[in-house]
Amino acid sequence: xTGTMTQDGVATAGTTAAVLEIEGLxxxxxxxxxLDGVGMSVGAGEIVSLLGPNGAGKTTTLLxxxxxVKISGGDIRLDGxxxxxxxxHVIARKRLAxxxxxxxxxxxxxxxEHLRLxxxxxxxxxxxxxxxxxxxxxKKAGVLSGGEQQMLALGRALVTxxxxxxVDEMSMGLAPVVVERxxxxxxxxxxxxxxxxxxxxxxxxxxxKYAQRGYVLSGGRVRTRGTAEELVDRWSEIEASYLGR
Ligand SMILES: Nc1ncnc2c1ncn2[C@@H]1O[C@H](COP(=O)(O)OP(=O)(O)OP(=O)(O)O)[C@@H](O)[C@H]1O
Ligand SMILES: [Mg+2]
Numbered sequence: 504x505t506g507t508m509t510q511d512g513v514a515t516a517g518t519t520a521a522v523l524e525i526e527g528l529x530x531x532x533x534x535x536x537x538l539d540g541v542g543m544s545v546g547a548g549e550i551v552s553l554l555g556p557n558g559a560g561k562t563t564t565l566l567x568x569x570x571x572v573k574i575s576g577g578d579i580r581l582d583g584x585x586x587x588x589x590x591x592h593v594i595a596r597k598r599l600a601x602x603x604x605x606x607x608x609x610x611x612x613x614x615x616e617h618l619r620l621x622x623x624x625x626x627x628x629x630x631x632x633x634x635x636x637x638x639x640x641x642k643k644a645g646v647l648s649g650g651e652q653q654m655l656a657l658g659r660a661l662v663t664x665x666x667x668x669x670v671d672e673m674s675m676g677l678a679p680v681v682v683e684r685x686x687x688x689x690x691x692x693x694x695x696x697x698x699x700x701x702x703x704x705x706x707x708x709x710x711x712k713y714a715q716r717g718y719v720l721s722g723g724r725v726r727t728r729g730t731a732e733e734l735v736d737r738w739s740e741i742e743a744s745y746l747g748r
Pocket of ligand 2: 561562563
């Protein structure tokens with residue numbers, strides 16, 4: 504493997520340098536600091552899991568990347584360019600897609616309308632990728648099942664032709680079989696298109712099955728990191744020492 508050493512000292516899986524780099528990130532809400540020097544990186548074609556207990560700062564890390572929380576220190580770089588001087592609406596036009604926990608779909612817009620509104624040159628043909636969505640292309644998002652809605656949320660991100668995809672709790676409220684279908688699709692896209700994926704996930708074992716690497720966040724700091732295999736092997740130790748379970 505011709506991997507690359509990134510800022511936080513972790514070799515990326517592919518041959519390219521990290522596409523998303525977070526370094527010494529301090530961020531929070533108003534005067535409350537939540538993240539305290541968080542560092543991580545995601546390479547092209549790589550799926551990286553962000554794990555940790557409730558309130559660890561996982562969602563805050565993703566929000567910081569999208570310019571949606573106040574950053575008081577450190578840096579976030581997309582393809583080498585610092586995002587810190589940009590506001591959220593400028594970041595939204597860059598090749599960074601964010602699927603928030605609540606999916607943020609428009610219930611009265613159809614599948615087709617969602618995809619057409621967001622499509623950008625070079626974006627994936629999502630209806631070919633997900634035949635389930637093609638069959639429902641004229642249905643309103645509000646009448647789709649939870650799994651179909653998550654598929655649409657993923658599809659809407661993929662039509663924007665992102666370099667980096669941030670996913671917050673894809674599995675929320677979904678049956679494991681549906682989650683596996685979505686993760687498998689994501690893995691295929693990461694491999695074929697070189698998409699860099701940073702995913703927050705509560706289903707630790709599912710997350711580590713599809714991710715190459717992971718970071719465990721607790722109390723706003725990265726407590727441990729490693730390859731998926733390393734984290735699976737050490738999980739009971741990690742749970743006991745950082746997660747207090
Ligand atoms: N809008 C907000 N205003 C103030 N504090 C917030 C806000 N959102 C989150 N927090 C606080 O920031 C901390 C980290 O929250 P965050 O949502 O990032 O955690 P998380 O790791 O995503 O947790 P979960 O697994 O429950 O989703 C928590 O203590 C939370 O109470
Ligand atoms: Mg969260």
